[in-house]
Amino acid sequence: MKARWDIFCSVVDNYGDIGVTWRLARQLAAEHACAVRLWVDDLRAFERMCPEVDVQLDQQWQEGVDVRHWSQDWAPTPAADVVIAAFACQLPHDYMEAMAGCEHSPLWMNLDYLSAEEWVVGCHGLPSVKFKGVQKYFFFPGFRPGTGGLLREAGLIERRQAFQRDLQGRQQFLQGLGVFPAKGARLMSLFAYENAGLASWLDVLAADGQATHLLVPEGRILGDVQRWLGVEALAAGDIHLRGTLTVQVLAFVRQEQYDRLLWCCDFNAVRGEDSFVRGQWAGRPLLWHIYRQDEDIHLDKLDAFLALYTQALSAPAKAALIALWQAWNTDSDMASSWKILLEHWPELTVHAEKWCLEQALQADLATALVQFYENWI
Ligand code: TRH
Numbered sequence: 001m002k003a004r005w006d007i008f009c010s011v012v013d014n015y016g017d018i019g020v021t022w023r024l025a026r027q028l029a030a031e032h033a034c035a036v037r038l039w040v041d042d043l044r045a046f047e048r049m050c051p052e053v054d055v056q057l058d059q060q061w062q063e064g065v066d067v068r069h070w071s072q073d074w075a076p077t078p079a080a081d082v083v084i085a086a087f088a089c090q091l092p093h094d095y096m097e098a099m100a101g102c103e104h105s106p107l108w109m110n111l112d113y114l115s116a117e118e119w120v121v122g123c124h125g126l127p128s129v130k131f132k133g134v135q136k137y138f139f140f141p142g143f144r145p146g147t148g149g150l151l152r153e154a155g156l157i158e159r160r161q162a163f164q165r166d167l168q169g170r171q172q173f174l175q176g177l178g179v180f181p182a183k184g185a186r187l188m189s190l191f192a193y194e195n196a197g198l199a200s201w202l203d204v205l206a207a208d209g210q211a212t213h214l215l216v217p218e219g220r221i222l223g224d225v226q227r228w229l230g231v232e233a234l235a236a237g238d239i240h241l242r243g244t245l246t247v248q249v250l251a252f253v254r255q256e257q258y259d260r261l262l263w264c265c266d267f268n269a270v271r272g273e274d275s276f277v278r279g280q281w282a283g284r285p286l287l288w289h290i291y292r293q294d295e296d297i298h299l300d301k302l303d304a305f306l307a308l309y310t311q312a313l314s315a316p317a318k319a320a321l322i323a324l325w326q327a328w329n330t331d332s333d334m335a336s337s338w339k340i341l342l343e344h345w346p347e348l349t350v351h352a353e354k355w356c357l358e359q360a361l362q363a364d365l366a367t368a369l370v371q372f373y374e375n376w377i
Contacts, residue, residue, distance in 0.1 A: 002033055002034060002035040003035070003081045003082060003373065004034075004037075004080035004081045004082070005025075005034045005035065005036045005037070005080055005082045005083075005084065006027055006034045006036075006037050006079070006080035006082070006083050006084070006095075007021050007039065007084045007086060008034075008039045008083070008086060008089050008091055009021040009022075009023050009038065009040045009041070009070075009085065009086045009089065010042075010070070010087075010089035010090075010169070010282055011040070011041060011042035011046075011318065012087070012273060013341065014273070015045055015048065015049065016127060016274050016290075016291070017045075017086060017087055018045050018046045018049070018271040018272045019198045019255065019272075019273075019274035019275075020086065020087075020111075020151065020273060020274050021038060021040070021084075021086045021111075021229060022046065022049065022050065022065075022226045022255065022273070022370075023066045023151050023153075023364055024084075024111075024151060024365065025038040025155055025365075025368075026063050026065055026261050027366040028151075028278070028369075028370070029063070029064040029065050029164065030064060031154050031366065031367075032138050032367070032370050033152070034082075034364060035066070035080075035101050035143070035368070036064075036066065037065075037066040037067075037068055037080065038065050038066070038067050038068065039068045039069075039070035039137070040067065040068070040069065040070055040072070041069075041070040042059075042259075043055040043067075043069055045254070046067075048057065049104050049252070049254055049255040049258075050062060050250050050254060050255065051226050051254060053067070054270045057069065058071070058233065060128070061176060061342050063098075070092075071135050071209065072175065074092040074094050074095065076094060076098070077095060077098060078094065078098060079099040079101075079102050079108055079140070080106060080108050081107065081314065081373075081374050082106060082107045082109070082369075083099060083106050083107070083108045083109070084109050084110075084111050084139075084269070084369075085108070085109070085110050085111070085136075086110075087110075087111065088110055088112070089191070090257065090293065091249040096131050096132075096134070097132075097265075099131070099134045100132035100133060101133060101237055102132050102160065104337075105135070106134065106373045107137070107373050107376050107377075108131075108134055108135065108136045108187040109136065109137045109138075109229065109369070109372070110128060110136060110137070110138055110139065111138045111139050111141070112117075112138060112139060112140045112141065112183040112184075112277075112289050113141075113146075113151075113273065114141045114142065115140070115142065115271050115301050115304065115305075116142065116143045116301065116304040116305040116307075116308050116309075117300065117301060117304040118144070118304070119146050120140045120142045120144065120147050121130070121142070121145075121146040121147055123137065123138050123140060123291075124138060124140040124142065124146060125137060125138065125139065125149050125329055125372065126138050138203075139369065140144070141200050141358060141365050142231075143305070143308055143362075144308070145362065148181070148368045148369065148372075149362045149363050149365045149367075149368050150277050150280075150364065150365055151274075151277060151363050151364060151365045151366065152281065152360060152363070152365070153366060154282060154364075154366040156273070157281065157283075157356065157357070157360050160259075160263050160281060160282065160283065161264050161283070163264055164283070164297060165259065165331065170231075170264050173257075173260050173264065174264055175259070177250060177253070177257075178237060178250075179231040179248060179250075179335060181217060181246075182211055182246070183212045183248070183302060184210070184211065185210075185211040185212060185264055186210055186211065186212045186213070186266050186267065187212075187213050187215070187218070187264060187265045187266050187267075188211065188212060188213070188214050188215065188265055188266060188267045188268070188269070189214075189215045189216075189261055189262060189265045189267075189268045189270075190214055190216045190217075190221060190225075190269045191216075191219060191221070191268075191269060191270055191271055191275050191289075192219075192220070192221045192269050192270075192289040192328075193220045193221065193271060193289055193291075193292070194220055194221060194223065194224055195221060195289065195331055196331035197226070197327055197328055197330075197331045197332050197333060198203065198221065198224040198225065198228065198270060199224065199227070199228045200333045200334045200335045200336075201328075201335070201338055202214075202225075202228050202242070202245060202247075203228075203335065203336050203340060204335045205243075205244070205245045205338075206242045206243030206244060206245040206332065207244070208243075208244050208245075208342075209244070210244065211245075211246070212245050212246070213243045213245065214245060214246065215247065215248050215250050215261065215265070216247060216248065216249050216250065216332065217234075217250045217251070217252055217253070217258070217261075218235075218236055218249060218250065218252050219252070222234050222249065224248060225249075226250075227277065228249065229242065234249050235249060236249050236250055236251035237249065241266045245284035256360065258275070258278070259278055259281075261280055261333075262275075262281075262282040262284070263282050263284075265282070265284060266280060266284060267284060267285050267287070268283075268284055268285075268286045268287070269286070269287045269289065269328075270286055270287070270288055270289070271289040271290070271291070272289075272290075272291050273291070276290075277287050277348050280355065280359060281354075281356055281360075282351070282352075282356075283352050283353040284352050284353075285327060285345070285348040285349055285351075285352045286352065287324060287328055288305070288325060288328075288329075289328060289329065290302050290329055298329075299329065299330075302329055306321070306322050306325060309321075309355060311355070312351065312355075313347065313348075313351055314344075314346065316343075316353070317344035317347045317348060318341045318353075319336065319340075319345070320341045320344050320348075321341065321344075321348065323341075324337040324338060324341050326341075
C-alpha cells in the first residue's frame with residue numbers, strides 16, 4: 001500500500017512556502033509513489049505558479065497531488081502515515097488529536113528553513129516536541145553532508161544541460177515569453193525584494209561596453225526599477241532601453257517556466273529560498289537576495305553560504321563575489337563590486353556549474369525524507 005503523506009503549507013508571505021511544498025508534493029507523488037495531500041491556506045499564491053489551480057475548490061487534483069484548501073473550519077480528517085509541517089506552521093488541533101488517536105503514530109516532521117550554517121548538521125533529524133506521545137522531528141534542508149539536502153527532481157541537471165545546449169529550443173522558449181535579446185547581449189534575470197542598491201547597479205549596466213538584457217518578473221523590486229527608469233508605471237510586457245541596458249518586465253510565469261528562464265540567462269538574481277536553489281541548479285553565476293530577518297540574523301546565513309560557495313574560488317574572484325552579495329544585501333552601492341565581478345566572469349561561470357554538480361551528488365530532499373521515513377518504521 002502507498003504511504004500516505006500530508007504536507008501542511010501556511011503561506012506567510014511571498015511565494016517560498018508554497019513554492020517549496022508544491023515541488024516537494026509533486027516529487028513525492030511522481031517519483032516515490034506516495035499518496036500526497038497538500039494542505040494550502042492560500043490558493044491564490046499557489047495559482048500564481050500553477051495557473052490550473054481553481055481557488056474556489058476545497059479539493060482538487062493537480063499533477064497527481066491531492067490539493068486541499070486548508071480553511072479555518074477544519075473537518076475531521078484521518079491522519080496520514082507521514083505528516084510534514086512546512087516552516088514550523090501550526091497544525092490544526094483536531095488533526096493533532098487525530099494523529100494521537102492513531103493505532104500507529106504517524107511520523108511527524110517539521111520541514112525547516114534552508115541554511116548553510118554548520119549547526120544545521122547537528123540538529124537535522126533530532127526529536128523536537130511531543131504531542132500526546134506523537135514525536136515531532138526536525139528535518140533540515142541544506143548544502144552540507146548530514147543535512148536533508150536540496151529539492152531536486154530526478155534527471156533535472158541532465159534536462160537543464162540539454163536545454164542549455166539547444167540554442168533553437170532556448171530561442172523558442174524566450175520568444176514564447178516575448179523576449180528577443182540582441183545578439184551578444186548578456187541575458188540576466190532579476191527576482192528580488194525592494195533594494196535601494198538597485199539604482200547604482202542599473203546605472204553601471206546602462207553605461208557598460210557590453211549590452212545587457214534584464215528580465216524582471218513582476219514583483220516587489222518593480223517599484224525600484226520604475227523609479228530608476230523614471231516612468232509612471234510598469235507592467236508585464238513593458239520594455240525600456242537606457243544606454244546599453246534593456247529592461248523588460250515579465251509576467252509571473254508557472255514554476256517550470258521560471259526554471260527554464262533561469263537556465264536561459266547568463267546571470268540570475270534570485271531571492272528567498274526556492275528560486276535561490278533553482279538558481280544554483282541552473283549552473284550559472286547568481287546573486288542572492290536573502291529574506292530579511294529580525295536583528296540581521298539573515299546576514300549570518302548569508303556569510304555561511306558564501307563561505308561554502310566560494311571555497312574553491314581564487315582569492316580575487318572570491319572577494320569579488322562576496323563584495324557584490326554583501327552590497328546587495330545591505331542596500332549598498334553596487335557599482336564598483338559589479339565592475340570587479342565582471343573581471344572574474346569566466347571563473348565564476350565555470351564555478352557555478354561545478355558547484356551545481358557537486359551539490360547534485362547529495363541525495364535530494366524528497367529522497368532523504370522517504371529514507372528518513374523508511375528508517376523510522
Ligand atoms: O517568494 P520568496 O521571497 O519566498 C520567501 C522565502 O522562501 C523565505 O525564505 C520565506 O521565509 C518567505 O518566502 C515566506 O522567494 P522564493 O523562495 O524564491 O519563492 C519564489 C517562488 O516563486 C519559487 O518557487 C519560484 C516561483 N516563481 C514562479 O513560479 N514564477 C515566477 O515567475 C517567479 C519569478 C517565481
